[in-house]
Amino acid sequence: MHELPIFHRNTNYRRTAPLRNLFQEVRLHPADFVYPLFLIPGNNRKEAIVDMPDIYRQSLDGIFAEIEQLIPKGITAFLLFGVPDEKNPEVAFAERGFLVAGIRQIKQRFPDIVLITDICLCSYTAHGHCGHLDTLGEIDNDATILTLGKIAAAHAAAGADIVAPSAMCDGQITAIRSALNNSGQAKTLIMSYAAKFASHFYGPFREAAHCAPAMGNRKSYQLPYPNRREALQKVQAECDEGADILMVKPALLYLDIIREVRENFLQPVAAYNVSGEYASLRKMAEKDPAAGRQIIREALMAIKRSGADIIISYHAKDITGLLET
Ligand code: PBG
Numbered sequence: 001m002h003e004l005p006i007f008h009r010n011t012n013y014r015r016t017a018p019l020r021n022l023f024q025e026v027r028l029h030p031a032d033f034v035y036p037l038f039l040i041p042g043n044n045r046k047e048a049i050v051d052m053p054d055i056y057r058q059s060l061d062g063i064f065a066e067i068e069q070l071i072p073k074g075i076t077a078f079l080l081f082g083v084p085d086e087k088n089p090e091v092a093f094a095e096r097g098f099l100v101a102g103i104r105q106i107k108q109r110f111p112d113i114v115l116i117t118d119i120c121l122c123s124y125t126a127h128g129h130c131g132h133l134d135t136l137g138e139i140d141n142d143a144t145i146l147t148l149g150k151i152a153a154a155h156a157a158a159g160a161d162i163v164a165p166s167a168m169c170d171g172q173i174t175a176i177r178s179a180l181n182n183s184g185q186a187k188t189l190i191m192s193y194a195a196k197f198a199s200h201f202y203g204p205f206r207e208a209a210h211c212a213p214a215m216g217n218r219k220s221y222q223l224p225y226p227n228r229r230e231a232l233q234k235v236q237a238e239c240d241e242g243a244d245i246l247m248v249k250p251a252l253l254y255l256d257i258i259r260e261v262r263e264n265f266l267q268p269v270a271a272y273n274v275s276g277e278y279a280s281l282r283k284m285a286e287k288d289p290a291a292g293r294q295i296i297r298e299a300l301m302a303i304k305r306s307g308a309d310i311i312i313s314y315h316a317k318d319i320t321g322l323l324e325t
Contacts, residue, residue: 026305028297028323030074033316034116034270037063038208040083041098051204051279055314057083060102067110075316077114079164080106083209087126089147093154100158107159116191117155119148119165119176122211129213130167130221139221145172149179156185162245166193168221168234173241191270192243194235195257198222201250201276208275228257235261243267245310250274252299255306262307271308273300278314297322 014020038057040047045059056062067078082099084091091097099117107115121144122130131144144167152163163180165172173192180188198219206212223231235246246265248258249272262269281299285292296315300322303311315322 026301028300028304030316030319030323031076032304032309032311033075033319034077034079034114034310034312035070035075035316036079036081036312036314037066038081038083039063039099039102041085049204049208051283052208052275052314053282054317055208055278057208060098060105063102063106064109067106067113070317070319071110071113073319075319076112077116077310078106079116079118079312080160081118081123081209083123087124089121089124089132092121092124093147093151095154100154103155103158103160114161115159116162116164117160119151119155119163120167121147122167122213123209127214128206128211129216130218131169137216139169141169141171144169145175148172149175152176152188152190153179153183153185156180156188157183160188162189162191164191164193164247166196168193168196168218168223170237171241173238173243177242189244190242191245191247192238193247193249193272194238194243195231195246195248195254195261196222197225197231197250197254199225199250199253199274199276201253201274203276204279205275225253228260231257232260232264235265239265239267245270247272247312248308250277251303251308251311251313252277255302258303258306258308262309268309269307270310270312271303271306273303273311273313273315275314281315293318293321293324 013023040057040059042059046062047057049055120130122128131139134140148165155163165176173190176190245268246261247270248254248261251271251273258271281296284295
């Protein structure tokens with residue numbers, strides 16, 4: 001008998017679909033996802049967002065309808081952005097403001113969801129930067145973190161389970177943790193956008209949240225994308241300040257950073273699959289939706305495989321289509 005050479009038959013793992021299923025290392029599950037929502041004041045308002053099909057800025061009635069549709073699909077965590085009509089930072093924490101009132105009503109209506117609120121000033125300042133500016137036109141870091149603390153405390157009191165500061169200020173976690181604790185909100189978690197890069201993939205979001213900087217850019221506070229160590233330093237700092245969840249943003253071009261944060265820290269890691277990533281993949285999916293879903297699924301799987309425990313993604317809206325093989 002002719003003797004077969006001994007070599008590893010790696011393809012045996014994947015000969016049939018049931019074998020491939022048995023050996024699949026990573027699976028997407030609706031519980032992995034957080035779906036972003038854009039709340040605007042008023043009633044019966046629903047505005048389309050350029051380059052982001054199926055995503056809308058909407059008033060509370062629309063937000064309710066959207067959450068109601070997603071809960072049966074297994075999506076139960078939401079990241080809320082307030083998009084005010086009026087550019088005034090106080091609107092972000094005013095007790096009677098549309099955002100705090102909206103948070104309260106969302107949590108009253110859906111007590112079983114996880115409600116995460118974005119903590120930043122960029123949608124609330126006329127200049128569109130993420131913090132207050134000083135007389136030189138630079139970010140006034142220390143004044144900003146006090147305002148971020150006020151916003152976080154107001155959101156937590158209204159029912160936010162997790163607050164998510166995205167301003168990339170130094171000391172933002174310390175300021176927010178102390179504002180929360182001092183206002184009786186010690187149980188509120190903080191998801192820090194620690195490794196947030198100055199990315200060119202935020203374009204569609206800035207239109208969605210009306211927060212494009214009127215002058216300059218965000219490079220003086222967001223991370224430079226060539227720098228991995230600087231990112232890890234910022235993650236370490238926010239970790240030391242007591243961040244409960246560490247975020248890397250964007251996700252798809254930063255899988256190496258996700259992997260590194262996952263391996264070097266014990267906190268849950270979140271990855272934000274941002275607006276420009278969504279827009280590009282949806283563009284690719286336009287001509288052939290079935291093939292498009294496979295492309296999107298592959299991208300989301302890569303984010304999970306890189307080590308993300310939580311995936312914040314606009315694609316979560318189509319989760320049912322994405323889980324099918
Ligand atoms: C604002 C903020 C941005 C995003 C989330 N929070 C934009 C920015 O920093 O310019 C981007 C989200 C996305 O692109 O989906 N601080």
